Each structure stands twice: as C-alpha cells, then as structure tokens.
Amino acid sequence: MPRQHGERGDGIVEHLRDGVRRGRYVPGQRLIEADMTAELGVSRGLLREAFRRLAAEGLIEIVPNRGALVRRLSLQDALELFEIRLELEALAARRAASAPEAARRQFIKDVSYIWDNQPRVSASAYISENQNFHAAIFTLAGSGQLIQLNTQLQLSLIMAQISPSLTAEVIAQSIQEHRAIAEAIENGDPVAADAASRAHLGRARDMVVKMPSDVFRQSLHGDVETVS
Amino acid sequence: MPRQHGERGDGIVEHLRDGVRRGRYVPGQRLIEADMTAELGVSRGLLREAFRRLAAEGLIEIVPNRGALVRRLSLQDALELFEIRLELEALAARRAASAPEAARRQFIKDVSYIWDNQPRVSASAYISENQNFHAAIFTLAGSGQLIQLNTQLQLSLIMAQISPSLTAEVIAQSIQEHRAIAEAIENGDPVAADAASRAHLGRARDMVVKMPSDVFRQSLHGDVETVS
DNA sequence: AACAACAATATTGTTCGACAATCTTGTTCG
DNA sequence: CGAACAAGATTGTCGAACAATATTGTTGTT
Incomplete structure (x- = not known):
C-alpha cells in the first residue's frame, strides 16, 4: 500500500473500487472527506482528485455542495x-x-x-x-x-x-x-x-x-x- | 464563464475539451500547471481536479512526475x-x-x-x-x-x-x-x-x-x- | 404533537503558501 | 562530442484558512 511519489492517488482509487466490490461502501452512501482523509491518511486535495476520477468513471457521483456518494443506478x-x-x-x-x-x-x-x-x-x-x-x-x-x-x-x-x-x-x-x-x-x-x-x-x-x-x-x- | 460555487471545475474541463476540438491544444502538447492556472485564473487544486477528470475520460494523459499532456493516439x-x-x-x-x-x-x-x-x-x-x-x-x-x-x-x-x-x-x-x-x-x-x-x-x-x-x-x- | 423559524454546527469549494521529489535544461570538463 | 554535474523548472503532497452551502438541533408557537 505504500505507493511511491506520484501514484498515491491510485491507492485511493483502488481502495474505493475495491470497497464497492466487497460491500464496504454501498450505493447511495455518502463519502465524507474528513472521515476518509483520516482513515486513508491522505490530504483533502489528493482525495478530491481521486473522487473526480471515480466520478468520471461513473462509480461515484459528485453533487455540488453535497460532495461525493457511491452511485446508485436507476x-x-x-x-x-x-x-x-x-x-x-x-x-x-x-x-x-x-x-x-x-x-x-x-x-x-x-x-x-x-x-x-x-x-x-x-x-x-x-x-x-x-x-x-x-x-x-x-x-x-x-x-x-x-x-x-x-x-x-x-x-x-x-x-x-x-x-x-x-x-x-x-x-x-x-x-x-x-x-x-x-x-x-x-x-x-x-x-x-x-x-x-x-x-x-x-x-x-x-x-x-x-x-x-x-x-x-x-x-x-x-x-x-x-x-x- | 463565471460559473457558480461548486461548478468552477466544469469550466476548466469545457475549456480543455473545446480547446482540443478547435486545435488550440494539440495531441502531444504538455499542459503546464503554472501556465494554465495563470491563464484561467484558477487555483492549482482545481486545475488538477479537472486534469484527473479529463484523464479518466481519455482526452489527456497524466504521466507521474511529468504532468498532463493532450493524449496522442497510436x-x-x-x-x-x-x-x-x-x-x-x-x-x-x-x-x-x-x-x-x-x-x-x-x-x-x-x-x-x-x-x-x-x-x-x-x-x-x-x-x-x-x-x-x-x-x-x-x-x-x-x-x-x-x-x-x-x-x-x-x-x-x-x-x-x-x-x-x-x-x-x-x-x-x-x-x-x-x-x-x-x-x-x-x-x-x-x-x-x-x-x-x-x-x-x-x-x-x-x-x-x-x-x-x-x-x-x-x-x-x-x-x-x-x-x- | 406537529411545525416553522432560526441558530449552531458540519461539510464542501476554493485559494494560498510551502517544501520535497523529480524532471529538464544549461554549463563545464575531459 | 558526450558525460557529469549544477541550476532551474515542474510536479506531488500537505496543511491552514475562509467563504458558501447544507444539515442538524433548538426553540417557540399553534
């Protein structure tokens, strides 16, 4: 898990993808920045970059002023x-x-x-x-x-x-x-x-x-x- | 162009997408953070979030420690x-x-x-x-x-x-x-x-x-x- | 008890400055 | 000319700060 310089964000992305796969995070669940930075030991900036990647991938959603949540499909x-x-x-x-x-x-x-x-x-x-x-x-x-x-x-x-x-x-x-x-x-x-x-x-x-x-x-x- | 709170990043993404479409940015071109923040008047953090979105979309590439460049297809x-x-x-x-x-x-x-x-x-x-x-x-x-x-x-x-x-x-x-x-x-x-x-x-x-x-x-x- | 209005708190959006790690360029030496 | 190194540029990451917005809690009223 200790990724090297320039690839720390990949670890966060992998953590989330994996978390959804195994049910640690479920569709609809909100992802609070403060909680996740504490748990993963990364800065807010890095976490937000990871959120953006995952949102572009369609795994999570980012609602303006309400932050990130695991996407729930209709x-x-x-x-x-x-x-x-x-x-x-x-x-x-x-x-x-x-x-x-x-x-x-x-x-x-x-x-x-x-x-x-x-x-x-x-x-x-x-x-x-x-x-x-x-x-x-x-x-x-x-x-x-x-x-x-x-x-x-x-x-x-x-x-x-x-x-x-x-x-x-x-x-x-x-x-x-x-x-x-x-x-x-x-x-x-x-x-x-x-x-x-x-x-x-x-x-x-x-x-x-x-x-x-x-x-x-x-x-x-x-x-x-x-x-x- | 003055987007409102929570949607400023969208403007950056749009700017880049459009820039590639019209040839303002060409495949292979490197996108230097300092230049772009100056030109667009946004902070580095926001710019980097936009880069991550576009990289997930496949329009640009991010090479660790070398930053972002417009993707050039093989x-x-x-x-x-x-x-x-x-x-x-x-x-x-x-x-x-x-x-x-x-x-x-x-x-x-x-x-x-x-x-x-x-x-x-x-x-x-x-x-x-x-x-x-x-x-x-x-x-x-x-x-x-x-x-x-x-x-x-x-x-x-x-x-x-x-x-x-x-x-x-x-x-x-x-x-x-x-x-x-x-x-x-x-x-x-x-x-x-x-x-x-x-x-x-x-x-x-x-x-x-x-x-x-x-x-x-x-x-x-x-x-x-x-x-x- | 239900509800509205407001205050208090939590959370996100964004910026700035800092510094280490790494890459790039320029210069000097053999 | 090319290797080796120094200087500069650029990215990666963090932390603190504050405004904007959302959420929760409290209170007073009906």
Missing part, C-alpha cells in the same frame, strides 16, 4: 448499461475466440473455477467469480480500449444493488451460461461465443427487470440524464 | 476505438431510427447542414460538422449511458490527428454517407440505419489505416496497455 441506467454491455461483451467474446490458441488455453485455466460443481458458498463468492470471469474475457480480447470502456459498465454497482435479491437458481443458471461462453472461446468459435454472450446478457437483463423496484433509484423523469 | 488505439465505435454507433443509429417521429423530424432539421452542396470551406468546418452530426445521433438515441460512453471514443483526438491529412474527396465521401444514415433514421428504418452506420465507420477506419504513419504515436510493443 432501473433505466441499468437497462441502458446492459444494452451497451451486450454489444461490447459480444465484441470482446468474438475477439477472445479469435485469440491465439495458447492464450485461449491459458484463459481456460484462469477461469477453471467456473467448472466447480459445488454450490457457491455465498452471494459474494459468486459476485467475485462473475466479475473475474467477465474481466478475463476482456483481457483475452486484448484490446486496451475495450478494457478501459469495461470500467464504465458498472458491473460492481449492478451486483451490489441486486446481490441481496440473488437466488441460488439465478446463480446456477448464470454459471451454466458462463460455461457455454468459455467453451465457445476454447473452441475458437467466434460466432458461438458471440451468441452465447448475447444469450447470457439478455437473460441477465430480463432477470434485473424482475427485481423488486426498490433495488434501484427512482429514475429521473427527464428525457436523458448525463453523469458528469 | 494507430492501434485508433483502430480499437473504431471497432468499438462501430458497435456503439450502430446501436445508437438503431435506437435513433426507432425514436418517435416528432423527434426524428427535429433531428433532420438539426442536421440539415449535411445537405448543403457547397464544398466545406475548411477542414475545421467539416470537423465540427462531423462531430455535431455524430453527437446528434447519440442524442436522438436517448440513452444517457450511451452519450456518456461516446465521450470515451475520442473523436476529437482522431480528428485532430488526421485533419492535416484530410482530402476534399474523403470529406465529400463522408458527407454522402452521413446523408445515407440520416435518411435511414428519417425513414424510421433501424436495419438500414445500422447498416449505413457500419458502412460509414468501416470506410472511415480503412481511411485511417492509409494515413501516413507519423500521424500516430508509435504504439507500445506490449500486449495490452491501459489508460488510467
């Missing part, structure tokens, strides 16, 4: 993000399936945990498995820009918001679909990988629609809202 | 971005073509300049026309998340880098393709809009590949590079 946000993710992950899957065989073989090793038949011990275990799996596809796809864009898709937030409502059946179904994607990639079949990705994300999308509505922030009525 | 960066843009803009075009008729009609009015048959007076005139046109499609698509992601696609940088090598023929060709996209949207035909978008961006991509190589930064040899 259902509309989530659906728009799923729609985008569908396209980008299909692209990534195609690229991944076209990667050199050695790289694909390594990928299969890296995600071997998806073949485990034991029921996942906890929702959070599945959440991190899921994040890892999707990240591995983007990595194998080998496009720096895709990896970068993937951070804007807010998988952490979606998982954090729906995780209390996750059922064992939904998880089991997802794992099956992960295997289908992985197999298509292993076989070097871009068309199948594309299709399997779309099927997986389409189903995940439908699942989200059926969630209790208080999982999401009430969406603004306006036509289009941007996030600074 | 050919690989540009191609990866085109590949992604192809998918996202096709999505946006489909959505746009499915928008209510009133909105589509308004869109056609907003982009009526594309029907002008006069040759564009300057490369920069075409550049701003192009940016406007593509932004209008994303706006009509009505997805806040898509609009947000569009900022990561770095159209400004690509244009800034290739603009010295733009020819009248290439511009004329692009304008034709813009018209095809607009017509498909006007007719409410998502399939045609999708196809026209893909054709346009595919051709633009091919054009970029043929550019003189010194237009782009020499790409790093590594497998994948991320931009913080």
Whole structure:
C-alpha cells in the first residue's frame, strides 16, 4: 500500500473500487472527506482528485455542495448499461475466440473455477467469480480500449444493488451460461461465443427487470440524464 | 464563464475539451500547471481536479512526475476505438431510427447542414460538422449511458490527428454517407440505419489505416496497455 | 404533537503558501 | 562530442484558512 511519489492517488482509487466490490461502501452512501482523509491518511486535495476520477468513471457521483456518494443506478441506467454491455461483451467474446490458441488455453485455466460443481458458498463468492470471469474475457480480447470502456459498465454497482435479491437458481443458471461462453472461446468459435454472450446478457437483463423496484433509484423523469 | 460555487471545475474541463476540438491544444502538447492556472485564473487544486477528470475520460494523459499532456493516439488505439465505435454507433443509429417521429423530424432539421452542396470551406468546418452530426445521433438515441460512453471514443483526438491529412474527396465521401444514415433514421428504418452506420465507420477506419504513419504515436510493443 | 423559524454546527469549494521529489535544461570538463 | 554535474523548472503532497452551502438541533408557537 505504500505507493511511491506520484501514484498515491491510485491507492485511493483502488481502495474505493475495491470497497464497492466487497460491500464496504454501498450505493447511495455518502463519502465524507474528513472521515476518509483520516482513515486513508491522505490530504483533502489528493482525495478530491481521486473522487473526480471515480466520478468520471461513473462509480461515484459528485453533487455540488453535497460532495461525493457511491452511485446508485436507476432501473433505466441499468437497462441502458446492459444494452451497451451486450454489444461490447459480444465484441470482446468474438475477439477472445479469435485469440491465439495458447492464450485461449491459458484463459481456460484462469477461469477453471467456473467448472466447480459445488454450490457457491455465498452471494459474494459468486459476485467475485462473475466479475473475474467477465474481466478475463476482456483481457483475452486484448484490446486496451475495450478494457478501459469495461470500467464504465458498472458491473460492481449492478451486483451490489441486486446481490441481496440473488437466488441460488439465478446463480446456477448464470454459471451454466458462463460455461457455454468459455467453451465457445476454447473452441475458437467466434460466432458461438458471440451468441452465447448475447444469450447470457439478455437473460441477465430480463432477470434485473424482475427485481423488486426498490433495488434501484427512482429514475429521473427527464428525457436523458448525463453523469458528469 | 463565471460559473457558480461548486461548478468552477466544469469550466476548466469545457475549456480543455473545446480547446482540443478547435486545435488550440494539440495531441502531444504538455499542459503546464503554472501556465494554465495563470491563464484561467484558477487555483492549482482545481486545475488538477479537472486534469484527473479529463484523464479518466481519455482526452489527456497524466504521466507521474511529468504532468498532463493532450493524449496522442497510436494507430492501434485508433483502430480499437473504431471497432468499438462501430458497435456503439450502430446501436445508437438503431435506437435513433426507432425514436418517435416528432423527434426524428427535429433531428433532420438539426442536421440539415449535411445537405448543403457547397464544398466545406475548411477542414475545421467539416470537423465540427462531423462531430455535431455524430453527437446528434447519440442524442436522438436517448440513452444517457450511451452519450456518456461516446465521450470515451475520442473523436476529437482522431480528428485532430488526421485533419492535416484530410482530402476534399474523403470529406465529400463522408458527407454522402452521413446523408445515407440520416435518411435511414428519417425513414424510421433501424436495419438500414445500422447498416449505413457500419458502412460509414468501416470506410472511415480503412481511411485511417492509409494515413501516413507519423500521424500516430508509435504504439507500445506490449500486449495490452491501459489508460488510467 | 406537529411545525416553522432560526441558530449552531458540519461539510464542501476554493485559494494560498510551502517544501520535497523529480524532471529538464544549461554549463563545464575531459 | 558526450558525460557529469549544477541550476532551474515542474510536479506531488500537505496543511491552514475562509467563504458558501447544507444539515442538524433548538426553540417557540399553534
């Protein structure tokens, strides 16, 4: 954790990203500067720079004169993000399936945990498995820009918001679909990988629609809202 | 320009974005804090927050201990971005073509300049026309998340880098393709809009590949590079 | 008890000055 | 000409300060 000169801000950013992933910070939670500077041992200036980065990434929001809070997606946000993710992950899957065989073989090793038949011990275990799996596809796809864009898709937030409502059946179904994607990639079949990705994300999308509505922030009525 | 409490940073961000668009700042140029604080009349802290936002957006880069500079894309960066843009803009075009008729009609009015048959007076005139046109499609698509992601696609940088090598023929060709996209949207035909978008961006991509190589930064040899 | 109005407190927005770490440039020496 | 070093420029980080705004607490009234 002791980062060197010029990279201290990275540590803060990582702390927050990780904190949201593991539920230490939850969507809607306000992030008070005084508290965080005390806890992390950094100056306000550095903390505020980190906040700005994360806000641009879409993980937190900064409301003028009210400061930073972990972003809480509306259902509309989530659906728009799923729609985008569908396209980008299909692209990534195609690229991944076209990667050199050695790289694909390594990928299969890296995600071997998806073949485990034991029921996942906890929702959070599945959440991190899921994040890892999707990240591995983007990595194998080998496009720096895709990896970068993937951070804007807010998988952490979606998982954090729906995780209390996750059922064992939904998880089991997802794992099956992960295997289908992985197999298509292993076989070097871009068309199948594309299709399997779309099927997986389409189903995940439908699942989200059926969630209790208080999982999401009430969406603004306006036509289009941007996030600074 | 006198923004109010809590929104001063927005002005700086806007200034930089605009500056890159109009060529006031060019890819590769270093942005010295002392100079910019003097010119913009803001404190270093605020300026650095703005830098962090823009770096997360991908418009500038921050190199530890060397500060901020306008990002200069490698050919690989540009191609990866085109590949992604192809998918996202096709999505946006489909959505746009499915928008209510009133909105589509308004869109056609907003982009009526594309029907002008006069040759564009300057490369920069075409550049701003192009940016406007593509932004209008994303706006009509009505997805806040898509609009947000569009900022990561770095159209400004690509244009800034290739603009010295733009020819009248290439511009004329692009304008034709813009018209095809607009017509498909006007007719409410998502399939045609999708196809026209893909054709346009595919051709633009091919054009970029043929550019003189010194237009782009020499790409790093590594497998994948991320931009913080 | 509910509520309005106000005061007290907390929190953010912004600036300034300081100093160490690092990079850049200029100069001198071999 | 190039290495080595010194001088200067620039960034990274901190802390203190104060105004603007938001939040909470208190009081008095109905």
